[in-house]
Amino acid sequence: xxxxxxxxxxxxxxxxxxxxDKQLREFVAIENLDLDVAAGEFLTVVGPSxxxxxxxxxxxxxxxxxxxxxxxxxxxxITGPGLDRSVVFQQYTLLPWRTAxxxxxxxxxxxxxxxxxxxxxGAREYLELVGLSEFANRYPHELSGGxxxxxxxxRSLSYQPEVLLMDEPFGALDAQTxxxxxxxxxxxxxxxxxxxxxxxxxxxxxxxxxxxxAVMSARPGGIKAIINVDLDRDAAAETDVRxxxxxxxxxxxxxxxxxxxHAPAARTEELVHA
Amino acid sequence: xxxxIAEKTEARPNPRQEEAARAKGVxxxxxxxxxVARGVAGILTLALIxxxxxxYGLVDAYFIPPLHVVLEEWWQMATDGELAKHVGASLVxxxxxxxxxxxxxxxxxAAIAWYRPVREFSTPVLEVFRNTAxxxxxxxxxxxxxxxEASKISIVLYACxxxxxxxxxxxxxxxxxxxxxSAKVLGLSPVAxxxxxxxxxxxxxxxxxxxxxxAAAILVLIAAEMIGATAGLGFLINYAQFNFLIPKMYAxxxxxxxxxxxxxxxxxALERRFSRWRPA
Numbered sequence: 001x002x003x004x005x006x007x008x009x010x011x012x013x014x015x016x017x018x019x020x021d022k023q024l025r026e027f028v029a030i031e032n033l034d035l036d037v038a039a040g041e042f043l044t045v046v047g048p049s050x051x052x053x054x055x056x057x058x059x060x061x062x063x064x065x066x067x068x069x070x071x072x073x074x075x076x077x078i079t080g081p082g083l084d085r086s087v088v089f090q091q092y093t094l095l096p097w098r099t100a101x102x103x104x105x106x107x108x109x110x111x112x113x114x115x116x117x118x119x120x121x122g123a124r125e126y127l128e129l130v131g132l133s134e135f136a137n138r139y140p141h142e143l144s145g146g147x148x149x150x151x152x153x154x155r156s157l158s159y160q161p162e163v164l165l166m167d168e169p170f171g172a173l174d175a176q177t178x179x180x181x182x183x184x185x186x187x188x189x190x191x192x193x194x195x196x197x198x199x200x201x202x203x204x205x206x207x208x209x210x211x212x213x214a215v216m217s218a219r220p221g222g223i224k225a226i227i228n229v230d231l232d233r234d235a236a237a238e239t240d241v242r243x244x245x246x247x248x249x250x251x252x253x254x255x256x257x258x259x260x261x262h263a264p265a266a267r268t269e270e271l272v273h274a
Numbered sequence: 275x276x277x278x279i280a281e282k283t284e285a286r287p288n289p290r291q292e293e294a295a296r297a298k299g300v301x302x303x304x305x306x307x308x309x310v311a312r313g314v315a316g317i318l319t320l321a322l323i324x325x326x327x328x329x330y331g332l333v334d335a336y337f338i339p340p341l342h343v344v345l346e347e348w349w350q351m352a353t354d355g356e357l358a359k360h361v362g363a364s365l366v367x368x369x370x371x372x373x374x375x376x377x378x379x380x381x382x383x384a385a386i387a388w389y390r391p392v393r394e395f396s397t398p399v400l401e402v403f404r405n406t407a408x409x410x411x412x413x414x415x416x417x418x419x420x421x422x423e424a425s426k427i428s429i430v431l432y433a434c435x436x437x438x439x440x441x442x443x444x445x446x447x448x449x450x451x452x453x454x455x456s457a458k459v460l461g462l463s464p465v466a467x468x469x470x471x472x473x474x475x476x477x478x479x480x481x482x483x484x485x486x487x488x489a490a491a492i493l494v495l496i497a498a499e500m501i502g503a504t505a506g507l508g509f510l511i512n513y514a515q516f517n518f519l520i521p522k523m524y525a526x527x528x529x530x531x532x533x534x535x536x537x538x539x540x541x542x543a544l545e546r547r548f549s550r551w552r553p554a
Contacts, residue, residue, distance in 0.1 A: 061459055081459050093456040097474045097551040106470065110460035139551045144293070159460075 005037040005060060005163065005195070010069035011220075012055050029055045031220035033069070037163075042189055042196045044210030046203055048258060052221025053199045057167050060197060061087045073163070083111055086156035090168040092148040094140040100127060100151045101136040104158050111159040126154040129188060146177035153185070157192065164189075166198045170205065182208055203258070207231075207250045208242060215257045225257055339521050347521035348528060357529060363505040364533070367423065368491040371430025375487060379435050380480065383442025384468070393447065404440060408433035408494045412501065421502035426495065433494040434487035441483025445476030478552065481545045488537045496530055507533070 009032050016027040030052040037043050047053050058064040059071055062081040071078040073085070086107075094103045104123035108114055114122065127136050130150040140148055149169055156164060170178040182205060189196055200206050206213045210229055217224040229250055231241055241247055276284075286299040321341055328335035351357040386392050412429055419425035449472050457467045499508025507530050514523035 063455060063458060081461050083461055085459075087456070087459045089452060089455070091452050093452045095453065095471065095474070097477075097549075107460055109470070110457075110462050110466070141552070144290070 004039050004074055005035075005197070006070075006072045006075075007033055007035040007056070007059075008070045008072070009034060010056075010059060010066045010071060012052070012059065012064065013067045028220040031222055033222050035214060035223055037195060037197060040193050040195055042186075042198070042209060042211045043214060044198045044200060044206040044212075045214045045216060046200055046206040046254060046258070047216030047221065048218045049201055051216045051218035053201075053216060054167050055221065056216075057087070057165050057197065057199050060163070061085055061165050063087075083159055084161055085163040085165060086159070086161040088149070088152050088156050088164070088166045088169045090171045092140065092145070092152060092172075094148055094151055094155075096140050099137050099139055100132060100143065100147075100154075103140070103151055104155045107155045107158050122158055123154075126158040127151070129157065129191075130154045130184070144177075145173050146181060149173065149181065150184075153188070157188070157194070160192075161194065163195045163197065166196065168200055169198075171200070171202075178205070185209065203251055203254050204242060206254065207247060213250075213254060215254055227254060337520065339524070344521050344524040344528065348525035351522070351525055357525075360505055360507050360510045360526070361529060361533065363503075364492075364495055364499065364507045367426050367506065368430050368495045371427045371495070372434050372487060372491040374427075374431050375434030375438055375491075376484065378431075379438035379483075380442050383439045383480075384446050384473070384476075386439075387443040387446035388468075393443065397443075400436065400440060400443075404436040408490070409497050412498055416502065426498050426503065426506075429498050430491050430495050433490045437486040437490065438480065438483040441486075442476065442480050445479030446472055448479070449475045478545075478549055481541075481548070485538065485541045485545070488541045489534065492530070492534050492537060 011031045011033070012029045013026045014029055015024060017024055033056065035056075045053055045056065055064070059066055060073075060078065062078050062085070094100075095106060098106060101120070101123040104126055105119045108119040108122050124133065124136065127133055130153055132147060132150050132154065135143060135147060140151070143151065152169070170181055173181065185196075186209060196209075198206075198209055200209075207229055208231075213227045213229055214223050215225045215227065216222065227250065231244075231246060231250075281301075284301055286301075287295065292298055324338075324341040326340075327333050328338050328340045348357070386396050408429055411432070412425075415425040415428050415432075419428055453471050453475060454467065457471045462470065495506070496508035496511070499506035500512045503509040507526055510526040511523055511530070514520070514526060
């Protein structure tokens with residue numbers, strides 16, 4: 001059910017054209033990045049915007065190829081997308097002409113080997129998992145942002161991938177909806193045992209969700225530190241974990257790590273502009 | 275009377291409140307029956323002006339006869355089968371040309387849009403053709419295909435082809451990259467991606483082209499029939515005018531207008547049928 005992801009000295013560069021000098025040059029998005037994700041683990045990746053978080057996710061998903069280094073899943077190199085991994089993007093990527101159920105069935109059609117009836121049953125099962133049974137026949141424009149993202153999660157889980165990759169999936173939601181979905185996601189993760197790599201720029205979200213939090217440094221992106229988070233999340237429904245002293249301590253530690261790298265970066269920017 | 279500003283900025287429940295109340299916001303002053311009645315009143319006003327202006331000598335009643343004279347003539351033509359013959363001839367020509375345009379332009383447009391080099395190669399050429407008025411090259415069609423059905427159907431095909439083709443190219447080429455990324459994550463083949471993602475996403479844009487073409491089909495055909503034909507609404511209008519059968523001419527013009535309205539409404543209804551998933 002679960003899988004082990006290894007990133008070994010991974011680098012990614014893009015071709016860019018300068019805004020001011022109009023010169024073609026290479027832009028190093030991430031450099032020499034090492035990361036191990038254990039089977040069944042919930043890992044969150046937090047970092048300043050533009051540090052290459054999404055690039056890391058694209059590489060694991062197989063949507064892009066690294067310029068250097070190697071990515072392996074269960075020891076096998078990643079050569080492209082595969083149904084062993086699934087991705088939930090920040091933007092709602094539902095097909096607007098299909099209902100909620102139709103969107104889950106879309107993934108099952110891609111998986112193949114299922115009859116129409118089995119696909120419909122699968123869609124029903126996973127919409128129930130995310131609490132949207134009543135809304136199965138609604139079109140995306142008839143759903144709220146939170147509901148759309150639940151459908152996207154149901155779609156991603158429906159073909160039972162070993163790894164769930166999430167790219168700031170709750171970034172566009174309001175605070176209350178976000179917290180509720182975070183709690184539900186932890187519940188789903190516990191039930192399915194899927195390995196989750198969750199990208200966010202929200203420190204509290206990273207601490208609340210992750211068993212481990214990978215803190216990224218910016219330009220070029222790399223892993224700056226990995227923090228083990230030991231919180232009792234079972235009690236999440238009853239007590240407010242986010243209000244505990246332990247939670248605050250984790251939050252502060254990561255905040256300090258991010259702040260540390262921000263300060264010198266700000267100074268160099270000043271120099272550049274001077 | 276509420277102005278546009280008052281109408282568009284009227285206080286309404288927001289979507290969340292609508293969701294909570296399981297209801298949709300309405301403006302009390304707006305009822306469908308009233309809106310329809312106003313539209314009917316507009317048409318009746320036009321009819322009244324047409325009827326009264328010649329009667330009271332505001333325009334020459336010989337060149338613009340009162341509406342009731344035209345309608346009597348129309349009814350006469352409708353009952354003795356004359357109208358059916360000409361409408362039939364025009365409809366068959368425009369339907370064949372329009373149908374062929376749809377069948378050919380959509381696959382060709384999709385193929386052009388799929389590969390960027392092909393797109394970049396053909397766009398300027400297509401722009402030249404699109405901006406060449408169909409009627410300007412009618413003589414070319416007549417020269418090559420004669421004055422029979424083939425040249426008329428071809429001119430309709432030509433006029434309908436480019437709007438649909440260009441709409442298809444733009445619809446396919448502007449597909450949301452995020453949708454393509456999710457198809458890629460699912461490992462969908464290019465054919466399946468086209469069928470399940472790109473084409474459905476392009477349908478609304480393609481329909482815009484189809485609607486433009488529907489209007490063009492009738493417009494161009496009427497003009498072509500005026501130049502060389504022995505049946506059809508364009509021929510009828512021209513023939514009536516040559517022979518000073520003025521009411522007949524207006525009856526044919528009204529029929530053309532009705533046909534245009536019917537085609538447009540038909541296409542709008544079809545479009546709605548295919549895009550029920552879109553927000554109203």
